[in-house]
Each structure stands twice: as structure tokens, then as C-alpha cells.
Amino acid sequence: MTSTDVLRFGLVGTGPWARRTHAPALAAHPHTGFTGVWGRRPEAAAELAAEHGITAYDDVDALFAACDAVAFAVPPDVQAPLAARAAAAGCHLLLDKPVATQPAAARAVVEAADAAGVASAVFCTMRYASAPSAWIAEQAAEKGWFTGRADWYGALYTPGDDAEVRASTPWRAERGALWDVGPHALSVLLPILGDVVAVTARRGAGDTAHLVLRHTSGASSTATLSLTTPRAAAGTTVELRGPAGALTMPLGGTAQESFAVAVDVLLESARTGVAAPCDARFGLRLTEILAAAERSLESEGTAHETEGSEHKTEGAAREPGA
Structure with a gap:
């Protein structure tokens, strides 16, 4: 494809994220032809299709056959097998995070994409938002980071929360x-501090989880993750400490803006054949690390090595202490 080609894009999913973010961004993007949608609830697919003047497919494989690329907005363990089928049908993949909650399922997506030679990108929002992504790239070029912390405090299950998201995405409450x-x-954290070797x-x-991570660069980091934070205390903070000082990641941008950039990244990867930084293999690595963290939670804090993928994240090649 060339930089001016338009790819036929399909959407798998009809929930609030699909309606609020994925569908509007695909419809507005100058290099996507928003072709059709499939969902597990046919009536919701028909409603979304009517809103955008596209086709609602009853058969997901028929959607794949009609598209060059597919965006996913379904729970991770629904996404993974469908993404593998889409790749086998020759579709480029714009995946939601996490790719899957089981490493084997995420690995199957990678293998299917590799076998078909299709491009992939995972929608990790901060990696596509303008200010955060520029900050991440700048700090990844710095050396000698001592430690970092990433705190994601969400209030999804408190009074005044987004009831539609809560009701339509039960996997969030379950996992x-x-x-x-x-x-x-x-x-x-990974592109700046390197891959995680133990958690x-x-x-x-x-549902709060506290993680302590050891990275290949020699740095350590912590992450506090919660969806049950009191609303007044909710927020996101990423901080790094090292020779450059103590630096905090800027926030900003909308989900639709970030998703449009993710589409750009996928299109560029499809055009050049060069893997995107947050591709399916990177998504597999995230699943492997989180699975190790889950095992640690189940064993009351025992450290677990994060064996698995050989995916090299930006910064992972630094020597300890570099």
C-alpha cells in the first residue's frame, strides 16, 4: 500500500468504547474506509451500522473477508481467538489491551499474524497520546534511570461512575x-526502563494491586493499579527518578485522538512491513508479565520471573546501571 491508500476497516464490538471511540475515529480517518461491524448482540451491531452507514455482519468471518484491517473492542479472551482468525483471513490487526489474559492465547495471535504477514498494533492509550508519547520517547533516550512508578487509580465502581461501561464490560470486574x-x-515503564525480569x-x-518490578536496565519500579478508588482520589501519575532528576509524565488528549494515531501507526506498519513498537508481540509480553503478577498475587507476594517472549522493548538492551 502507499501513503494515500485507503484500507477497508471493520470493527468487532458494539459496546461503549466501540461506539464512543473506535467507530467515530474510524469513520473520520482519511485513510480508512469504515466498512462494517460485527458484535455478539446483532441488534447493537445493526444500530451502530445504521449510525455510520455501514454494514452489520451476522457472520464475523464474512466481516473479515470484506476488510483489509480489523479493530477490536471486545473483552480480551473474546478478542484473542477472533484476532487469530482475522489474521488468518489476511486482515491487519488493531487490538485492544490486553491482547488476552492467558499467554497461550496471546501467543496464538502473534503466531497467526506472523504466519499471515499482517501488521498489528495494540491500543495502549498513552503510547499514542501526543504529550505522553513524546515524553516517553524523550525519557527512553536518557540513561541511568534509578527507579520509576506508575499509579493508575480508577473510580469505575464508585457513586457517579460510568454505569454504562461498568454494566457492559463485566470482565473488568471479574479480572x-x-x-x-x-x-x-x-x-x-517498559520502553524507558527495559523489559521486566521479575515481578x-x-x-x-x-481490587487494588501493588506491583514491584525489576527491569533489565537494573532499575526497579512500582505500579499501583485500581478501579475501586474513591472518586476524589482517582488519577494517573507516572514518575521517574535518576540523574536527570525527578520527572512526571504529562497527561492530555482524548481517546479518539489517541485511537486515530494508533490507526496511523498500523497503516504505516502495513505499508512498510516494519513492526509497530506496540505490536501483538509487545501485547504478548504485557500478558506474560501480568500473568506472572497474577501468580504472585495468588501466592501472597512470592516473586515470579517473567519468562516467555523474546520481544525487545525500547530500552531493554541497556546494560545494568547504564
């Missing part, structure tokens, strides 16, 4: 903040 916002935290996790109040 907790570790799997919902954990990928966001890791997607920021220890302990439970806090509600």
Missing part, C-alpha cells in the same frame, strides 16, 4: 485493575 489498567502502566505483587483495598 480487576491488574488486567484493565496494568497494560497501560507497563506500556509506559512481586500484593493485594490492596478493593
Whole structure:
């Protein structure tokens, strides 16, 4: 494809994120032809299709056959097998995070994408938001970071929360903040501090999980993840400490803006054949690390090595103490 080609894009999912973020961004993007949608609730797919003047598919494989690329807005363990089928059908993949909650399922997506030679990108929001992504790239170029912390305090289950999201995404309540916002935290820490070689996790109040991570660079980091924070205390903070001082990541941008950039990244990867930084293999690595953290939670804080993927994240090649 060339920089001016338009790819036929399909959407899998009809929930609030699909309606509020994925569908509007795909419809507005100059290099996507928003072709069709499939959902587990046909009536919701028909409603979304009517809103955007596209086709509602009853058969997900028919959607894949009609598209060049597919965006996913479904629970992770629904997403993974469907993404593998989409890749086998020759579709480029714009995946939601986490790719899956089981490493084997995430690995199957990677293998299917590799076998088909299709591009992939995982929608880790901060990696596509303008100010955070620029800050991450700048700090990844610095050397000698001593430690970092990534705190994601969400208030999804408190009075005044987004009741529609809560009701339509029960997997978040079932799997907790570790799997919902954990990928966001890791997607920021890994490109700066390097891959994670060991993780220890302990439970806090509600669904809160506290992680201690050891990185290949020699640095350590912590992550606090919660969806059950009191609303007045909710917020996101990422901080690094090292020779450059103590630096805090800027926030900003909308989900639709970030998703449009993720589409750009996928299109560029499809055009050039160069893997995107947050591709399916990176998504697999996030699943492997979070699975190790989950095992640590289940064993009351025992440290677990994060064996698995050989994916190299930005910064992972630094020598300890570099």
C-alpha cells in the first residue's frame, strides 16, 4: 500500500468504547474506509451500522473477508481467538489491551499474524497520546534511570461512575485493575526502563494491586493499579527518578485522538512491513508479565520471573546501571 491508500476497516464490538471511540475515529480517518461491524448482540451491531452507514455482519468471518484491517473492542479472551482468525483471513490487526489474559492465547495471535504477514498494533492509550508519547520517547533516550512508578487509580465502581461501561464490560470486574489498567502502566515503564525480569505483587483495598518490578536496565519500579478508588482520589501519575532528576509524565488528549494515531501507526506498519513498537508481540509480553503478577498475587507476594517472549522493548538492551 502507499501513503494515500485507503484500507477497508471493520470493527468487532458494539459496546461503549466501540461506539464512543473506535467507530467515530474510524469513520473520520482519511485513510480508512469504515466498512462494517460485527458484535455478539446483532441488534447493537445493526444500530451502530445504521449510525455510520455501514454494514452489520451476522457472520464475523464474512466481516473479515470484506476488510483489509480489523479493530477490536471486545473483552480480551473474546478478542484473542477472533484476532487469530482475522489474521488468518489476511486482515491487519488493531487490538485492544490486553491482547488476552492467558499467554497461550496471546501467543496464538502473534503466531497467526506472523504466519499471515499482517501488521498489528495494540491500543495502549498513552503510547499514542501526543504529550505522553513524546515524553516517553524523550525519557527512553536518557540513561541511568534509578527507579520509576506508575499509579493508575480508577473510580469505575464508585457513586457517579460510568454505569454504562461498568454494566457492559463485566470482565473488568471479574479480572480487576491488574488486567484493565496494568497494560497501560507497563506500556509506559517498559520502553524507558527495559523489559521486566521479575515481578512481586500484593493485594490492596478493593481490587487494588501493588506491583514491584525489576527491569533489565537494573532499575526497579512500582505500579499501583485500581478501579475501586474513591472518586476524589482517582488519577494517573507516572514518575521517574535518576540523574536527570525527578520527572512526571504529562497527561492530555482524548481517546479518539489517541485511537486515530494508533490507526496511523498500523497503516504505516502495513505499508512498510516494519513492526509497530506496540505490536501483538509487545501485547504478548504485557500478558506474560501480568500473568506472572497474577501468580504472585495468588501466592501472597512470592516473586515470579517473567519468562516467555523474546520481544525487545525500547530500552531493554541497556546494560545494568547504564
